[in-house]
Amino acid sequence: MPWSVRWVGGCGAQSQKQCKKSSFAFYQAVRDLLPVWFLEDMRTMEAFHWEDGGKVSVYSPSEALLYALVHDHQPYARHLLTKFPQSALAVPSQSFSCCQSAPHLAMAVRYNRVRVLFRILKAIQVLPPSDRAAHLDRQGCSRVEGGKTALHMACELVRPECLLLLLGHGAAPCLRDSAGNTPLDTLLQQISHLPAANMRAKLLCLDCLFFFVPQDLKFSMKQQLLDNRQQWLDLLGENRFQCLVGLAPPSLFVGAMRVLIRTISPEHFPEALDNLPLPHFLKPLDLKLES
Template sequence: MPWSVRWVGGRGAQSQKQCKKSSFAFYQAVRDLLPAWLLEDMRTMEVFHWEDGGKVSAYSPSEALLYALVHDHQSYAQHLLTKFPQGALAVPSQSFSCCQSSAPHLAMAVRYNRVRILFRILKAIRDFPASDRAGHLDRQGCSRVEGGKTALHVACELVRPECLLLLLGHGASPCLHDSSGDTPLDTLLQQIAHTPAVNMRAKLLCLDCLFFFVPQDLQFPMKPQLLDNRQRWQDLLGENRFQCLVGLAPPSLFISAMRVLIRTISPEQFPEALDDLPLPHFLKPLDLKLES
């Protein structure tokens, strides 16, 4: 059984072999969705992993949360975020993340489409100091692995409407550029252009969500391309979206009103407060029965 693994002290090949066995046992236990209390017993008393340089380390709450994200272990993620809100979102060791500047949990939640765990992470971040909160929401991923993308860029790249709306509602900035100079809007437009026949409804839904949060005067690198290929982009986006996006027409009264209404919603009220807004059904992509 995985929880019977014990680490045997010492160094060298035997210690490294025992660490690998112990580490895999913990990974397997999270994958099998064992109870949170049992996983915590394993993490704090029984399992270790081997790091470069011969260092033997116990799993941190941050590293355990990464496993919970991969395997969608929602109860374990909730336990870690409740008991160790700062520690669970801290930078993991180099064995788990090549970039040591910030933690990858938000982007990983988006990449694996773990909407409920993402919501719990965002709830934990609400209570952080303002500077720490912004650092988590708007962190840029490793330039080598993630192309300097924020979690919001990843949500646009992978077309995750639920993740996108949660991030925007909790204060993620739609104006930041990745290492290529693209805003999240540029990333989404590239997805619309490359495979227009695939998942178009979800892509346009993401675009409509962005409309409510981006400033009207946002300058984005793809704007000249839209103007140079006007007919194509009008066909892809629809005339009203195109005209508004490139500044040839003001936003509709509906978009203007929604921008005002959404600014009145604090992160503490999001996303539950959306139920009280006059959103049409197609702009409510979330199953908002998310447990507090």
Template structure:
């Protein structure tokens, strides 16, 4: 809860200066990976940040988690998500998020490629009521800054295969469209069509993972472009992927079988249950070794 600046010492300009100093000290402490108990003492007793309207506030667990994400402070993120699962994933104050519609933590984890913290967030979200869980998983970013992209769109845009598979396995929808009308599949295909070719292996790995979760009848904007430039896309994707994407051939028996097997895994058991699939190790989608 915000306090009047008169309550935290002196005139407004002096209070704002003190807030900036204490706020930067907390940022540095998280950046330097100081112990969790020390950070929590700072957050709850010593540190304030300045809000619009001449108010100062204590850092919330949500805002502290954003700092932990930026600096990959995994023990601190784990503590915040375990002790404050709801408030750690709540909407932060306006000075931390341009859009107050919902919390940005999933997108932030994908943007910084914090795979282990993303895994912790997704585990925490699984305990939420279904509607709240879906709102977190499929949260669209600010239309002005992020183009209405979900965390799954972002994983495709930045070519993050581990993040992509974790989001899909925990129930993120591959069918939602961003502000430009693109599905995550469209976003990924746009990246496949761009240089550098050196990153093509990761792009195709993302495509293979996404393909296990995408409905066969999904309508996607890039389909006509694939058909118009058939030879180019066949060279990029390989003939079997191309034919399946544009509907000229059904998925292979292996892909069909993998889709069935993946759907038997409940989100709360993902990705641990991948190890229990009746498949040799080299045929499994990704080797995700994450502590639960």
């Protein structure tokens, strides 16, 4: 190995320096999309962490998956999730995440790694229900991420593909972040931003969200919609506005789509979308993802 670590019994300062050097070399190797076998040899044969007490350790599959997410190394992400389905989604060390929860879903949404997100969601489906929910509805730390879930982030960053995948695999659409906002509130805040950029994608997210949120959802932005009726009518159109504020029931179309969507189990999402008479906007991404 070109970056082998050879410091057994060496002085602490030199060992710590070598750890940092090896860590950066691994980061570069993932960034350069080097072959999976090479990355795994490197990950398991070198020490990257310098811990209290002079101990050193290798990167875990969980930490390697975060690097694969950042650099969109899809073959490496697939390998880690296939060979280490549980440890690849475990909590990383504190140098990677300040929260004692696994941030992989949020990271996939932040970098818009739709295909890796799809694979993570499939890996989560085989976990026990409580573990599955812990991943899907994980809330980021209040200091850095404002208690946002991956769904909040998909709405904030206007990621319709990520949003639909998360909803279809069972992410809860009603959770609130540290500020008391639901994902719907977060999305409406983005829609209200001026100038009105990326409006098509924002409304696409809203239409997708409509099919998964309960009809009686209480959300913080409702009063603002009512107080600024004309502004929101212009932004959303009359049908969306009336339905959101409760002045009219959902249309027959929305009701029918909600029923159809709920016939798809998370294990068959999104593949089963192709077998249902759904509108085109419910297939907005390249969701023909290889299994």
